[in-house]
Amino acid sequence: MTTRPYNFSPGPATLPESVLRQAAEEMLDWQGSGMSVMEMSHRGREFVRICDEAEADLRALLSIPDDYAVLFMQGGATGENAIVPLNLLGRRPAQAADYVISGSWSRKSHAEATRYGDISVAASSAEPIEIDGREYPGFTWMPPVESWKVRPESSYVHLCSNETIGGVEFMQWREAAAHAGDVPLVIDASSHFLSRPFDIGSAGLVYAGAQKNAGPAGVTIVVVRRDLIGHASPMCPSAFDYANVARESSRFNTPPTFAIYITGLVFKWVRAQGGVAAMDAMNQAKAELLYGYLDSTDFYINNVHPAVRSRMNVPFHLADESLNETFLTGAAEAGLLALKGHKSVGGMRASIYNAMPLEGVQALVDYMKAFEKRYG
Ligand code: PMP
Numbered sequence: 001m002t003t004r005p006y007n008f009s010p011g012p013a014t015l016p017e018s019v020l021r022q023a024a025e026e027m028l029d030w031q032g033s034g035m036s037v038m039e040m041s042h043r044g045r046e047f048v049r050i051c052d053e054a055e056a057d058l059r060a061l062l063s064i065p066d067d068y069a070v071l072f073m074q075g076g077a078t079g080e081n082a083i084v085p086l087n088l089l090g091r092r093p094a095q096a097a098d099y100v101i102s103g104s105w106s107r108k109s110h111a112e113a114t115r116y117g118d119i120s121v122a123a124s125s126a127e128p129i130e131i132d133g134r135e136y137p138g139f140t141w142m143p144p145v146e147s148w149k150v151r152p153e154s155s156y157v158h159l160c161s162n163e164t165i166g167g168v169e170f171m172q173w174r175e176a177a178a179h180a181g182d183v184p185l186v187i188d189a190s191s192h193f194l195s196r197p198f199d200i201g202s203a204g205l206v207y208a209g210a211q212k213n214a215g216p217a218g219v220t221i222v223v224v225r226r227d228l229i230g231h232a233s234p235m236c237p238s239a240f241d242y243a244n245v246a247r248e249s250s251r252f253n254t255p256p257t258f259a260i261y262i263t264g265l266v267f268k269w270v271r272a273q274g275g276v277a278a279m280d281a282m283n284q285a286k287a288e289l290l291y292g293y294l295d296s297t298d299f300y301i302n303n304v305h306p307a308v309r310s311r312m313n314v315p316f317h318l319a320d321e322s323l324n325e326t327f328l329t330g331a332a333e334a335g336l337l338a339l340k341g342h343k344s345v346g347g348m349r350a351s352i353y354n355a356m357p358l359e360g361v362q363a364l365v366d367y368m369k370a371f372e373k374r375y376g
Pocket residue numbers: 011075076077078079105160162163164165188189190191209
């Protein structure tokens with residue numbers, strides 16, 4: 001049982017308390033080495049073990065096939081917005097790629113990629129749409145896979161499978177892969193990585209900044225099919241060339257050692273909980289609890305199409321927005337932190353990643369109910 005407040009931050013985000021405690025215990029002396037992990041050579045046998053175990057645990061968690069490399073990189077998911085085109089566009093003479101724009105993060109990915117090649121929009125949900133007689137605002141729905149315009153000459157098609165700001169989650173990876181044919185999917189899975197099983201084999205490349213569901217900021221996880229490696233542009237910085245990073249087991253240059261260590265502890269924690277299947281069940285229960293309540297009242301509103309509601313990031317508005325500050329102040333007093341929505345959309349957002357227990361979501365729903373009773 002935790003005595004800490006429940007932290008609903010979208011990232012950097014709450015981590016399992018046991019991971020933080022273990023890191024604290026090992027801070028001055030990692031397993032009898034006499035060194036903090038922060039003080040070790042990244043080429044010494046201690047850190048090599050930490051890094052190799054992290055990779056092995058991740059491979060086990062996601063059943064990553066052998067023909068995929070696992071890379072621990074720097075630069076964040078924003079860095080990958082450039083690193084991906086710099087590595088992959090050269091696969092085919094057209095130097096082309098297609099982007100599905102389903103929210104703020106995939107829009108940013110697209111904008112960055114346009115600097116490097118012939119980039120086109122495969123589909124976009126930026127505009128409002130009417131579905132089943134109801135109007136959905138931009139970035140609250142997902143363009144159907146069959147509508148995506150994927151050019152056969154493209155080197156990849158990019159999508160974001162969980163839009164952290166809009167709260168839109170997309171899991172039809174297999175359908176998307178079938179639709180794209182020979183054009184591999186590149187997926188930004190930053191904000192739901194390890195929250196559920198992923199069918200890695202349906203994607204060519206999956207990347208995730210660790211600081212939502214997998215660890216602290218500073219390490220970016222890249223899982224990439226090996227045949228996509230080795231096509232980097234001459235302009236690609238060598239530290240960001242997947243071929244170099246893969247060949248050197250993520251130690252081409254000094255990697256973010258402490259972030260990899262903590263991320264490795266989170267991988268072990270997820271395994272001890274029962275793996276991604278257990279996370280899946282828990283996250284399902286948490287999301288049902290929160291959305292179930294949101295749907296039962298007009299006091300709070302979530303606009304996302306039910307088929308693509310994120311189980312990790314739940315944006316909502318108070319129908320009376322003049323109560324926002326009162327809501328947030330009361331929440332903080334009740335030990336419910338970081339519920340303010342992203343500045344671009346306003347309102348509230350509850351990020352309920354793996355490390356958020358069901359009790360935390362229950363505490364939030366209890367607070368929301370009490371608030372509604374008082375001000376509704
Ligand atoms: N993609 C997604 C889905 C994100 O949620 C974020 C961060 N919120 C990013 C990309 C950008 O990540 P970073 O700040 O690590 O570059």
